[in-house]
Amino acid sequence: MLSYLLSRLKYLKLLGQNYKLSQSNSTASKDKDEKSTTSYLSASLKNNLNLFKESLGNNYDVVIREFTINMPKQVDGALIYLTGMTDSKIVNDSILKPLMFESQLDKTTLTSKLDTIEMIRTTMLSVGEVSKSNSINDLVDNCMAGTSILLVDGCTEALLIMTADWKARSVDEPKTESVVRGSREGFIENLLTNTTLLRRKIKNPDLVLESMKIGQRTKTNVCIAYIKGLANPSLIDEIKRRLNNIHTDSILESGYIEQFIEDAPFSIFATVGNTEKPDSVAAKILEGRAAIFVDGTPFVLTVPLLLVENFQTSEDYYSRPYFVSFIRLIRFMAYLISILAPATYVALTTFHQELIPTPLLFSMASAQEGVPFPAIAEAIGMGVIFEILREAGVRLPRPVGQAVSIVGALVIGQSAVTAGLIGAPMVIVVALTAVASFVVPAQTDSGGVLRIVFVALAGFSGGFGIMIGLIGLFIHLTSLRSFGTPFLSPIAPLSVADLKDTFIRAPLWAMITRPSFIGSQDPKRKDFRLKPSPPSEKESQSE
Amino acid sequence: MKSVKKVVALMTTILILSLGTTGCWNRRELPSLGIVMGVGLDKSEDSGKLEVTAQLIKTSELNSGGTGEGGGGGSGGSSAYWNLQNTGESMFATIRGFTHKSSRKLYWPHNQVIIFGRSLAENGVQEYLDFFVRDQETRLEVYMLVAQDKASDILDFQPKLEKIPAVGISELMESQDANSQTCVTQLNEFVTRLMSPTTAPIAPIIKIEGPGAKSELSVEGTAVFKKDKLIGQLTKEETRGLLWAINKVKSGIIDVKCPDCAGTVSLEIIRSKGKITSQIIDSKPSITIEIEEEGNIADQSCDANLVAPDATEKLTKQAEKAILDEVESALKKSQKLKADIFGFGDVFHQRHLKEWTQMKDDWDEIYSNLEVEITVQAKIRRSGTIGRPATPEKEQ
Known part of the structure; x- marks a missing residue:
C-alpha cells in the first residue's frame, strides 16, 4: 500500500517535471514568436494601435481613446488604459484635458527643440509618475497593472502614466487577531x-x-x-x-x-x-x-x-508584564491540554485506572456504565464530530452557523449523554480540548493532527504510548529549522538571556537586547537604566 | 526522497509493531472492572476454611439516590455495593474463584481496607497477607483492621453517611487523628512490624456497637499480635499511651482534674513528640521514653481562673501525670502480653548491636522485665478565645 503511494508520488513528481519542461518549451517558443514579429513600437500610430489591439484582444475593459493633441501643429495621439483599474479623474483631468485643450494656450513650447513625446512629458502632464518605454510587452504588462499608455503619432516611444487605482476594502480590524488593547488596524488586499x-x-x-x-x-x-x-x-x-x-x-x-x-x-x-x-x-x-x-x-x-512566536501576541507587549506572564504560561498549558487531554483520558480509563483518585473513579465509572463504545472510539469519534461542527461553523453563512451550534450543543452534548451513547466525562474532555485549542490560534491545525495521533497512541499502549509520542514530537521539533534558526530556540539551543520573552514576558525596560538567535546585526535595543523610578529626594529639592 | 522513504518505512515498522502490543496487556474499559473497595477475611464457621468477602461497587447504582439500607450479601436491590463471598484453601485461589461468580474481573488498586475476622487473626494472618504484598494490583497503603467478631458483618454494615461500607471505614480511619486513641495502621506498617524479629504488629479494632437498629460502627483500641497471631488488645487509653511513645499522637483531648476545685479541664493536644532511646549500663538494658507535649485549654467545667501562672503550672503537672499514666498502662499491658509493641527490640538492635546478639534469643523475658524510664514534659500554650471562664469575677 505504502509502496503504491510512494510510486504514485513519484508519478506526480514526474508529471511535474514534464509540465515544467513543456512550459519552458512553450515560453521559449513564445519568445521566439515575439522576436520574429515586431516587439517594438514603430513610428506609425496606426500600426502601433493595431499591434496593441492584437495583443490586448477584444477585452471589454480595454479603452483605446484616440484624440488630437493641439500642439503648435495638431498631432494624433491615443490613450490606452483599463477602466476599473485606473482613476478616471486622473485620466480625464490630468491627461486628456491638458493634452486636448490647455496645450493651445501654451505658446512657450513653440520654440522648444524637444521632441514631441518629451515635450508632452515635461510640460503637459500633471501626473506624478510618468516613464517612457518602447517595448510592446513592457507596455502591455504595465497596462494590465492599471497604467495608462499614451501613444503619439510619429514617436517610437510611448509614455507610461501611473493612473492605477481601484476599489479596495477599507483598513479594518482584523478578524483573526482581535485585541483588547492596541492598534486595531489590519492589512487589506492592496x-x-x-x-x-x-x-x-x-x-x-x-x-x-x-x-x-x-x-x-x-x-x-x-x-x-x-x-x-x-x-x-x-x-x-x-x-x-x-x-x-x-x-x-x-x-x-x-x-x-x-x-x-x-x-x-x-x-x-x-x-x-x-x-x-x-x-x-x-x-x-x-x-x-x-x-x-x-x-x-x-x-x-x-x-x-520560532515555536514560541505562536504563543505571543502583540498585546503582550502593550499590557503590563505580570498578568501577561501568567497568560503566557496559560497559553502553553492550554496547548498541551488541547493535544494531550483526550489521550490522557483514554490512557487513564483503559490502562491506568489505579491512577484515578478513588472518588473520581466512582463518578467516572458510573458515568461510563452502559456506554457501548470503548474509550478510544469515543475519543476519536467525538474529536471528528467536533472538527465537523467547527468546520461547519466556519464555512456556513452566519445565520445558519447558529443553527449548527445549537444542534451541536443539544444533540452531541445533551442528548447523546442522556441516551447513553457517550459518557459525560468524555464530552467534558472534548469540550475542554476544543476550548483550549482556540487559545493558540496559530497552532490549531497542528494541534488537531497531534490530538488524533496521541489518542491513537494512548489507545494502543496507554501512558507509554503518550510518552513515545511526546519523545517523537520533541525530536521532530528540535530537528526543525526556519531560515537557519532552530525552531525551538531559545529553549533548544538554550539561550538564557532570551528566555526573557518566552515563558514569561520581562518588563520592557529589562528587555535591552534583541533576541540573539535571529541573528540581528545590532543586538542592543534600548538604553540601560530605563527602569522608571520616582525622582530622588536630592533632585526634587534642587527643583 | 530517499530520506522520506526511510522515515515512512520506520514509521510503518513502529506502527505495525505497536499493533502487536495491543490486547496482550491490561487494556480494560472502565465498565469491565469490578472495583474492589474492601476485603474481609474470615474463618468459615462450617468448614474452617478461609472465607473471603470482597466488596465491589455497583457503578450503576452509585448515582441513584439514597444510601440503600442493608446490602444483604448482595441481594439488596438499591445498595451501591455487592459483597461477594467465596471460600477456599489458599488466598489467591479463593480470590480467583470469584470469577465463577462475578461477571467482571476484580480490580484491586482502589481497595481501601483489609479486615481480619477475630478467629482468623488468632490463628495467624501471614499466609493471607502474602497476596496483598506480592500482587502488583494491590496497594500497601490500604488500612488494616481487626474485627471484634466477623469481618463479613463489618463489611455489610451500611454506614449512614457513605454509600459504600469500605469507604465509610476508610474515612473513619482518616478521622482518628482527632482522638489518637486508635492505632491507624496501613498494610506497609503492619508488614514492616511483621518482618521485625521482635516488634509486635498492631492493628485497630472495629466492632458493631449497640443493639439492632441503633447500632453503630465504632473503631477504637488496638489489637496486639505476637508474630502473626492475635493475642490481646489495648484499651483506648492504653492505645494512646502506645502512640505517645511511638510519636504518632496528632491531636486529642486530655481530661484532668481542676487544680483548685472539683471540676474537669479538657486540654487539647496540639503538638507532641515521642522519642525512645536505649541504654545498657553494667550489662543491664534499659529504655528511656521522652515525651514532649503542647496543649491548649479547650474546655473547663469549673469557674477557676486557670490562666493565672500558678494554676497553669499545676495544670501542666497534671497533664504530665495523665500522659505518664497512659504510657505506663500501655507498657504494663504489653509486658504482660510479652509483645514488644513499642519496638524496643529494634532500638537495641540499632544502637547496641553487640549486646543485642546475646539478648535477642530471650528477648521476651528481658522485655517483660525491662526497666523503662518515662519522662513527660507538657506545656500549656493558649486558652482559646477567652482567659478565665465566663463567670462573675471572684473577689479575693
Whole structure:
C-alpha cells in the first residue's frame, strides 16, 4: 500500500517535471514568436494601435481613446488604459484635458527643440509618475497593472502614466487577531496600502521595501520588507534566493509563497509565520526578521518563525508584564491540554485506572456504565464530530452557523449523554480540548493532527504510548529549522538571556537586547537604566 | 526522497509493531472492572476454611439516590455495593474463584481496607497477607483492621453517611487523628512490624456497637499480635499511651482534674513528640521514653481562673501525670502480653548491636522485665478565645 503511494508520488513528481519542461518549451517558443514579429513600437500610430489591439484582444475593459493633441501643429495621439483599474479623474483631468485643450494656450513650447513625446512629458502632464518605454510587452504588462499608455503619432516611444487605482476594502480590524488593547488596524488586499501601514509605524529610510513579481500568468507583486542594519544580510539573500526559485504560473495568496519557501514541507508545524496586524509585522522586523508582503491578501509572512512566536501576541507587549506572564504560561498549558487531554483520558480509563483518585473513579465509572463504545472510539469519534461542527461553523453563512451550534450543543452534548451513547466525562474532555485549542490560534491545525495521533497512541499502549509520542514530537521539533534558526530556540539551543520573552514576558525596560538567535546585526535595543523610578529626594529639592 | 522513504518505512515498522502490543496487556474499559473497595477475611464457621468477602461497587447504582439500607450479601436491590463471598484453601485461589461468580474481573488498586475476622487473626494472618504484598494490583497503603467478631458483618454494615461500607471505614480511619486513641495502621506498617524479629504488629479494632437498629460502627483500641497471631488488645487509653511513645499522637483531648476545685479541664493536644532511646549500663538494658507535649485549654467545667501562672503550672503537672499514666498502662499491658509493641527490640538492635546478639534469643523475658524510664514534659500554650471562664469575677 505504502509502496503504491510512494510510486504514485513519484508519478506526480514526474508529471511535474514534464509540465515544467513543456512550459519552458512553450515560453521559449513564445519568445521566439515575439522576436520574429515586431516587439517594438514603430513610428506609425496606426500600426502601433493595431499591434496593441492584437495583443490586448477584444477585452471589454480595454479603452483605446484616440484624440488630437493641439500642439503648435495638431498631432494624433491615443490613450490606452483599463477602466476599473485606473482613476478616471486622473485620466480625464490630468491627461486628456491638458493634452486636448490647455496645450493651445501654451505658446512657450513653440520654440522648444524637444521632441514631441518629451515635450508632452515635461510640460503637459500633471501626473506624478510618468516613464517612457518602447517595448510592446513592457507596455502591455504595465497596462494590465492599471497604467495608462499614451501613444503619439510619429514617436517610437510611448509614455507610461501611473493612473492605477481601484476599489479596495477599507483598513479594518482584523478578524483573526482581535485585541483588547492596541492598534486595531489590519492589512487589506492592496499591497501599497499594506506597505504604507508598515511605513507609518516605522518612519525610517532604513526600512527597505524591495519589490518583485512572481507568477508567469498572475504577475503578482511581492515585496520583501526589512530594516537595513538590523536584518542579517544572509537572511535577506536566502529569502531572495528562495523567492527567485519560485517558477509557477500563479500566486493568489501568501500561502502559495509560504508553501514554496518553507523549510520543512512535510512537517505539521509551519516554519513561516503570518499575521494580519501591521504592529506585529513592525515588531518582528524590528527584532531583525523580514516580512514578505503579497499583493491581494491581508496575510503577511514573517521569517524566521520560532515555536514560541505562536504563543505571543502583540498585546503582550502593550499590557503590563505580570498578568501577561501568567497568560503566557496559560497559553502553553492550554496547548498541551488541547493535544494531550483526550489521550490522557483514554490512557487513564483503559490502562491506568489505579491512577484515578478513588472518588473520581466512582463518578467516572458510573458515568461510563452502559456506554457501548470503548474509550478510544469515543475519543476519536467525538474529536471528528467536533472538527465537523467547527468546520461547519466556519464555512456556513452566519445565520445558519447558529443553527449548527445549537444542534451541536443539544444533540452531541445533551442528548447523546442522556441516551447513553457517550459518557459525560468524555464530552467534558472534548469540550475542554476544543476550548483550549482556540487559545493558540496559530497552532490549531497542528494541534488537531497531534490530538488524533496521541489518542491513537494512548489507545494502543496507554501512558507509554503518550510518552513515545511526546519523545517523537520533541525530536521532530528540535530537528526543525526556519531560515537557519532552530525552531525551538531559545529553549533548544538554550539561550538564557532570551528566555526573557518566552515563558514569561520581562518588563520592557529589562528587555535591552534583541533576541540573539535571529541573528540581528545590532543586538542592543534600548538604553540601560530605563527602569522608571520616582525622582530622588536630592533632585526634587534642587527643583 | 530517499530520506522520506526511510522515515515512512520506520514509521510503518513502529506502527505495525505497536499493533502487536495491543490486547496482550491490561487494556480494560472502565465498565469491565469490578472495583474492589474492601476485603474481609474470615474463618468459615462450617468448614474452617478461609472465607473471603470482597466488596465491589455497583457503578450503576452509585448515582441513584439514597444510601440503600442493608446490602444483604448482595441481594439488596438499591445498595451501591455487592459483597461477594467465596471460600477456599489458599488466598489467591479463593480470590480467583470469584470469577465463577462475578461477571467482571476484580480490580484491586482502589481497595481501601483489609479486615481480619477475630478467629482468623488468632490463628495467624501471614499466609493471607502474602497476596496483598506480592500482587502488583494491590496497594500497601490500604488500612488494616481487626474485627471484634466477623469481618463479613463489618463489611455489610451500611454506614449512614457513605454509600459504600469500605469507604465509610476508610474515612473513619482518616478521622482518628482527632482522638489518637486508635492505632491507624496501613498494610506497609503492619508488614514492616511483621518482618521485625521482635516488634509486635498492631492493628485497630472495629466492632458493631449497640443493639439492632441503633447500632453503630465504632473503631477504637488496638489489637496486639505476637508474630502473626492475635493475642490481646489495648484499651483506648492504653492505645494512646502506645502512640505517645511511638510519636504518632496528632491531636486529642486530655481530661484532668481542676487544680483548685472539683471540676474537669479538657486540654487539647496540639503538638507532641515521642522519642525512645536505649541504654545498657553494667550489662543491664534499659529504655528511656521522652515525651514532649503542647496543649491548649479547650474546655473547663469549673469557674477557676486557670490562666493565672500558678494554676497553669499545676495544670501542666497534671497533664504530665495523665500522659505518664497512659504510657505506663500501655507498657504494663504489653509486658504482660510479652509483645514488644513499642519496638524496643529494634532500638537495641540499632544502637547496641553487640549486646543485642546475646539478648535477642530471650528477648521476651528481658522485655517483660525491662526497666523503662518515662519522662513527660507538657506545656500549656493558649486558652482559646477567652482567659478565665465566663463567670462573675471572684473577689479575693
